Amino acid sequence: QSALTQPASVSGSPGQSITISCTGTSSDVGGYKYVSWYQQHPGKAPKLMIYDVSNRPSGVSNRFSGSKSGNTASLTISGLQAEDEADYYCSSYTSSSTLVFGGGTKLTVL
């Protein structure tokens, strides 16, 4: 199972919005509504930010939103803040009854 494709890095200034893409195939992202997004700060465990494409867990800021079109899922962060600087990973359920992660995207807040 190949990793999902994410941009290696994105950047934005405080207050701006950014979008991170996550591209897979019809056997994973495109075939199911089970895409999640995780935030990971250096040396820390990942934190769930979005589940099942567009749902936010309790306690996660509404500045974070998710969507999907075809084989590509997206995470949008609006009103960028310094604390949003982290690595972001998408994951998807696959037709092989496994999970696959994206390669990760490093977000830099300028």
Place this chain on the structure above:
Amino acid sequence: QVQLVESGGGVVQPGRSLRLSCAASGFTFSSSGVHWVRQAPGKGLEWVAVISYDGSDKYYADSVKGRFTISRDTSKNTLYLQMNSLRAEDTAVYYCAKSGGNYALFYYGMDVWGQGTTVTVS
């Protein structure tokens, strides 16, 4: 307080075995699917395995299938990962994480993560 605490990591020679543990507290362990996810040094996340709430369903990544075994002891609120025939490429921080919904495996995301335990194969 909902918590997962991994243990059992260490340095092991190639070809040897190691068993990781993950102690759960603060939630109904017997209702939760639980995953192992690993992260090699400086690399991204890699899903390893998942076990259903009752232990009846287990799924593995191709990279560990046949070498790793996931199991659980509900009486001890503990998840395990038996790792055999270890290779250098298994070197990573290993996290356990619970599925976000009761009885769920692959949906609702992974909403609680442990702090990780480090395995070095060398």
